[in-house]
Amino acid sequence: MPVCCEKDAAEVLNLYSDLIPYGNGKSYGDSALWRHIAVMQPMKRMLDFDEERGLLHCEAGVLLSEIIEVFLPRGWFLMVTPGTKLITVGGAIAADVHGKNHHRAGCFSSCVESFRLMLPDGTIRECSRESHRELFLATCGGMGLTGLILDAKIRLKRVNSCRIEQTLIRTESLEETFKAFEDYASTPYSVAWIDCLAKGKAMGRCHLMVGDFADDGDLNYRLPRRMNVPVEFPSFCLNSLSVTAFNTVYYHKAKAGVSQAKIGLDEFFYPLDSIHNWNRIYGRPGFTQYQFILPKAKSFDGLSEILERIARSGKGSFLAVLKLYGPANENWLSFPLEGYSLALDFKIDQGLFKLLDELDQVVLRYGGRIYLAKDVRVSRETFEQGYPNIGKFCELRKELGLDRKFKSLQSERLGL
Amino acid sequence: MSDGTGDKGYILILGATSDVAKELLGFYARDGYSLYLAGRNREELERTAADIRLRYQVEAKACIFDALKEESAEQLWNSLEPKPEGVICAVGLLGDQQQAQRDPALARRIVDSNFTGLIDILERCAAHFEARQYGFIIGISSVAGDRGRASNYIYGAAKAAFSTYLSGLRNRLAKKQVQVLTVKPGFIRTKMTRHLDLPEKMTASPEDIARGIYRAHHKGKDVVYLPWKWRLIMTIICAIPEFLFKKLSI
Numbered sequence: 172m173p174v175c176c177e178k179d180a181a182e183v184l185n186l187y188s189d190l191i192p193y194g195n196g197k198s199y200g201d202s203a204l205w206r207h208i209a210v211m212q213p214m215k216r217m218l219d220f221d222e223e224r225g226l227l228h229c230e231a232g233v234l235l236s237e238i239i240e241v242f243l244p245r246g247w248f249l250m251v252t253p254g255t256k257l258i259t260v261g262g263a264i265a266a267d268v269h270g271k272n273h274h275r276a277g278c279f280s281s282c283v284e285s286f287r288l289m290l291p292d293g294t295i296r297e298c299s300r301e302s303h304r305e306l307f308l309a310t311c312g313g314m315g316l317t318g319l320i321l322d323a324k325i326r327l328k329r330v331n332s333c334r335i336e337q338t339l340i341r342t343e344s345l346e347e348t349f350k351a352f353e354d355y356a357s358t359p360y361s362v363a364w365i366d367c368l369a370k371g372k373a374m375g376r377c378h379l380m381v382g383d384f385a386d387d388g389d390l391n392y393r394l395p396r397r398m399n400v401p402v403e404f405p406s407f408c409l410n411s412l413s414v415t416a417f418n419t420v421y422y423h424k425a426k427a428g429v430s431q432a433k434i435g436l437d438e439f440f441y442p443l444d445s446i447h448n449w450n451r452i453y454g455r456p457g458f459t460q461y462q463f464i465l466p467k468a469k470s471f472d473g474l475s476e477i478l479e480r481i482a483r484s485g486k487g488s489f490l491a492v493l494k495l496y497g498p499a500n501e502n503w504l505s506f507p508l509e510g511y512s513l514a515l516d517f518k519i520d521q522g523l524f525k526l527l528d529e530l531d532q533v534v535l536r537y538g539g540r541i542y543l544a545k546d547v548r549v550s551r552e553t554f555e556q557g558y559p560n561i562g563k564f565c566e567l568r569k570e571l572g573l574d575r576k577f578k579s580l581q582s583e584r585l586g587l
Numbered sequence: 588m589s590d591g592t593g594d595k596g597y598i599l600i601l602g603a604t605s606d607v608a609k610e611l612l613g614f615y616a617r618d619g620y621s622l623y624l625a626g627r628n629r630e631e632l633e634r635t636a637a638d639i640r641l642r643y644q645v646e647a648k649a650c651i652f653d654a655l656k657e658e659s660a661e662q663l664w665n666s667l668e669p670k671p672e673g674v675i676c677a678v679g680l681l682g683d684q685q686q687a688q689r690d691p692a693l694a695r696r697i698v699d700s701n702f703t704g705l706i707d708i709l710e711r712c713a714a715h716f717e718a719r720q721y722g723f724i725i726g727i728s729s730v731a732g733d734r735g736r737a738s739n740y741i742y743g744a745a746k747a748a749f750s751t752y753l754s755g756l757r758n759r760l761a762k763k764q765v766q767v768l769t770v771k772p773g774f775i776r777t778k779m780t781r782h783l784d785l786p787e788k789m790t791a792s793p794e795d796i797a798r799g800i801y802r803a804h805h806k807g808k809d810v811v812y813l814p815w816k817w818r819l820i821m822t823i824i825c826a827i828p829e830f831l832f833k834k835l836s837i
Contacts (some may be wrong), residue, residue: 216637
């Protein structure tokens with residue numbers, strides 16, 4: 172049922188015995204799927220903007236893309252943005268999303284001052300770090316399982332351009348990649364595309380892209396042209412040969428060493444948003460995302476082992492993203508911790524889920540964990556081992572009756 | 588013609604909390620119009636007004652209008668300063684046909700919400716525009732008014748009356764350069780039809796309807812069916828002779 176206002180929110184809670192809130196549906200997995208869905212996206216009004224503090228008060232259905240369209244021309248941008256801008260503010264909070272600047276700015280919740288949450292009985296709590304703190308820590312990253320986020324106050328940051336000064340470093344090995352991340356740790360934004368099928372000495376070679384907003388005063392923001400993938404590709408199109416070939420060509424597209432360019436904001440932050448229906452490239456069987464993170468001290472060894480297994484299996488993807496993250500925050504189910512994370516798209520075919528189960532074991536062995544917003548198949552045991560605060564989360568859900576009201580396919584699978 | 592408030596003047600939107608109206612607001616605000624948002628739920632209207640002001644940096648004011656209250660039109664009109672240069676009427680009530688057959692008060696409410704309760708305010712607007720020889724009136728009617736069907740004839744009758752009223756207004760105001768546009772949407776997915784089981788391929792989104800209205804207005808149209816396929820559908824429906832039609836259950 173669509174929710175346009177508070178009255179609708181109270182109504183949907185009465186209407187269904189259990190439900191899950193749903194933003195714009197960009198989670199890769201089953202975190203917003205259930206037999207009853209409260210579609211929050213129609214509740215999308217911007218209510219107030221404090222120019223002095225850059226504080227935007229808006230309803231939870233507002234898309235990050237709308238915030239950019241309205242405020243970038245006035246010199247403001249999101250403090251934290253993930254790789255897609257087509258998500259709601261509520262969804263950004265519920266998945267506690269992060270972006271290329273996590274090592275400097277933390278997760279989305281770090282720019283959230285407060286939000287209003289509707290509980291199963293229709294009462295509303297204004298949650299912040301000072302008020303209803305437990306609910307705040309549980310909701311940020313809580314995947315919609317604590318209540319309906321109605322509206323939020325988020326801080327934006329001042330920028331002086333709609334373009335990014337980007338430096339691209341092409342590395343030849345995992346060692347060089349790690350060194351490059353360290354060398355450029357002070358740059359606000361950094362992320363690497365990694366060739367996950369490269370073998371031997373070339374394993375871990377990547378394009379490390381670091382950058383920051385330009386300072387040219389050009390706030391004339393234009394939306395990029397959108398392409399569309401009109402049909403699903405036949406399943407054989409993506410195989411170990413074609414992906415290896417693509418990766419090799421793509422890797423060599425960048426000049427060796429370090430190169431500089433000024434690029435558009437959408438190209439830097441949201442490369443996939445401009446390809447509508449990009450998931451069709453994977454054909455009818457589709458794809459699954461797999462993202463994990465490893466503590467910094469163990470990252471090199473852990474990643475070496477994982478990359479080696481992936482290359483051996485031949486089940487790589489051309490979308491493989493490596494990033495160095497900053498320290499974990501206090502939110503109970505938030506994914507990032509200080510270390511390296513790798514995000515991969517895998518075409519779904521025979522043997523994939525077995526490979527992922529194996530990778531899960533490697534991740535756990537190195538003290539890491541899986542990202543819920545991308546997950547669709549992790550087992551309960553694997554998940555629990557990665558998130559030490561899960562007990563607190565489940566207890567709070569029970570205490571406030573949230574476990575009976577808010578359920579999703581993901582929460583059922585993981586016993587949350 | 589501007590009233591000196593921003594780039595362009597004000598437009599009055601009646602029934603501003605309806606799903607179609609909410610989509611329409613953006614189109615006109617983007618053009619630089621300031622807006623009067625009229626409806627019954629002040630809190631919702633204030634929120635929507637805040638959104639318009641923030642997004643489009645135009646004036647947006649919430650006002651109260653209740654088609655079922657006699658004095659509401661006069662109170663609203665007197666409160667508007669400056670006067671608007673266009674009005675869009677998105678007020679409507681579908682109502683439960685079966686219930687309305689048994690409950691005359693509901694039947695009257697359906698007719699008032701869709702027709703009689705709108706006359707006063709639209710006449711005030713019409714007189715104002717007529718005197719200035721400038722302005723526009725957009726009324727959202729429905730295909731349901733083209734022919735009475737057993738499943739919704741009380742609503743259909745009210746909409747039929749509204750369409751005829753707008754047609755008469757158009758005749759009166761045409762010589763005075765005032766555009767009167769009758770909008771006849773088919774099925775739309777809104778709060779009003781949430782409980783109905785509408786065929787998906789035949790049901791439009793409020794955004795599509797709003798875009799259609801905005802375009803039709805700027806093309807200077809008189810009557811527009813949205814989406815356009817409904818013009819074809821209704822031509823066929825209206826062509827069916829009565830002795831056959833009375834036996835159908837559509």
